[in-house]
Amino acid sequence: MTAVETVHVDLGARSYDVRIGAGLIARAGAEIAPLLRRPRVAVLTDATVAPLHLDALRAGLGDVTMTALSLPAGEGTKGWPEFARAVDWLLAERIERRDVVIAFGGGVIGDLAGFAAAVLRRGVRFVQIPTTLLAQVDSSVGGKTGINSVHGKNLVGAFHQPSLVLADIGVLDTLPARDFLSGYGEVVKYGLLGDAGFFEWLERNGPALAAGDATLRQYAVRRSVEMKARIVERDETEEGDRALLNLGHTFCHALETATGYSGRLLHGEGVAIGCALAFELSQRLGLCSQEDPSRVRAHLKAMGMKADLADIPGDLPDADALLALMAQDKKVVDGRLRFILARGIGEAFVADDVPGDVVRKLLAEALA
Numbered sequence: 001m002t003a004v005e006t007v008h009v010d011l012g013a014r015s016y017d018v019r020i021g022a023g024l025i026a027r028a029g030a031e032i033a034p035l036l037r038r039p040r041v042a043v044l045t046d047a048t049v050a051p052l053h054l055d056a057l058r059a060g061l062g063d064v065t066m067t068a069l070s071l072p073a074g075e076g077t078k079g080w081p082e083f084a085r086a087v088d089w090l091l092a093e094r095i096e097r098r099d100v101v102i103a104f105g106g107g108v109i110g111d112l113a114g115f116a117a118a119v120l121r122r123g124v125r126f127v128q129i130p131t132t133l134l135a136q137v138d139s140s141v142g143g144k145t146g147i148n149s150v151h152g153k154n155l156v157g158a159f160h161q162p163s164l165v166l167a168d169i170g171v172l173d174t175l176p177a178r179d180f181l182s183g184y185g186e187v188v189k190y191g192l193l194g195d196a197g198f199f200e201w202l203e204r205n206g207p208a209l210a211a212g213d214a215t216l217r218q219y220a221v222r223r224s225v226e227m228k229a230r231i232v233e234r235d236e237t238e239e240g241d242r243a244l245l246n247l248g249h250t251f252c253h254a255l256e257t258a259t260g261y262s263g264r265l266l267h268g269e270g271v272a273i274g275c276a277l278a279f280e281l282s283q284r285l286g287l288c289s290q291e292d293p294s295r296v297r298a299h300l301k302a303m304g305m306k307a308d309l310a311d312i313p314g315d316l317p318d319a320d321a322l323l324a325l326m327a328q329d330k331k332v333v334d335g336r337l338r339f340i341l342a343r344g345i346g347e348a349f350v351a352d353d354v355p356g357d358v359v360r361k362l363l364a365e366a367l368a
């Protein structure tokens with residue numbers, strides 16, 4: 001078994017460790033103890049994770065008393081009704097400002113629980129115990145918390161850093177293949193945005209990693225978290241460089257809204273398709289070679305992932321409607337569309353003022 005590794009996120013008074021390895025849930029009590037002022041935690045989880053892993057967490061917490069609320073699984077939970085339910089439950093459980101809330105689940109639970117912790121009594125500390133690949137490599141790190149609105153994805157939220165992240169690689173063994181590959185979409189994103197060597201490593205090792213090799217999984221999580229940590233340290237509140245983490249996301253968020261945050265398209269699937277479109281757009285703007293978008297799509301296809309709009313089941317809105325959805329994105333500045341484009345694999349940059357007609361033509365052709 002590979003030893004537990006630690007990536008430190010250095011944010012001054014808001015610094016914390018991301019612990020990565022197998023067996024962390026079994027020792028959760030010892031890991032979390034230094035944060036506790038009384039031996040009691042409140043856990044927010046979901047109805048899929050709870051029957052699989054909540055008993056193990058309770059056992060791992062040892063002498064720490066655990067109270068838990070299980071919310072419905074899935075993106076539909078990340079909205080006002082379940083958020084209000086979670087906050088009221090935490091208040092009913094008398095969770096105080098010195099207590100710790102635990103987010104035990106995928107990105108949906110992490111984002112919702114983190115936002116609940118951000119506003120509960122004007123802010124309590126929280127620990128992320130991410131149980132999906134996506135949450136381990138991305139959403140549990142960096143402090144973006146929030147919920148969706150009928151107006152779009154993640155439009156209500158707060159920056160609230162966790163006090164600790166425990167990424168137990170072993171918990172990924174129960175993740176359905178589709179959810180694992182959705183998380184892999186975010187892993188690929190890291191290689192594409194800033195580390196061509198890591199993308200090559202994924203081209204070589206992706207299939208074995210997806211098949212269950214724990215050592216490869218741990219390396220992929222650790223490298224992804226390291227990359228995210230360094231970017232978040234430079235730009236915690238997304239004034240600049242942090243926007244690079246949104247490679248593929250302008251397309252992805254429009255597609256998620258168009259498909260109603262449903263099982264038709266998982267977030268990481270949208271990120272993967274969005275990355276392929278971002279490279280295609282970069283190539284059409286003369287920024288990268290013709291080979292780059294082909295290589296991105298070839299890797300996604302080799303992994304058995306969605307790579308094109310045609311891979312999304314059901315009808316999609318036309319190019320104009322998708323463009324209108326992009327205009328609601330948080331990355332819109334003064335009404336100008338902002339994309340993350342690339343000069344090559346591992347060389348992403350933020351581009352304002354991307355010509356709308358080039359994006360419209362690209363989408364129209366991709367939809368045809």
Ligand code: NAD
Pocket residue numbers: 046047048049052073074075078105106107108109111131132133134135138139140141142143144145154171172173174175176179182183267268
């Ligand atoms: P998710 O939380 O819905 O989890 C996917 C599915 O896997 C759910 O059905 C869940 O119940 C199930 N599951 C979780 N862990 C499991 C396990 N170990 N075994 C079996 N089943 C398990 O989705 P996700 O893909 O983890 O996260 C997507 C969300 O993350 C989106 O809402 C997205 O916006 C958000 N996100 C946030 C950030 C951020 O920085 N805050 C970054 C990326 C994505």
Ligand code: GLY
Pocket residue numbers: 138139141142144242245246
């Ligand atoms: N997932 C994008 C970010 O954390 O900034």
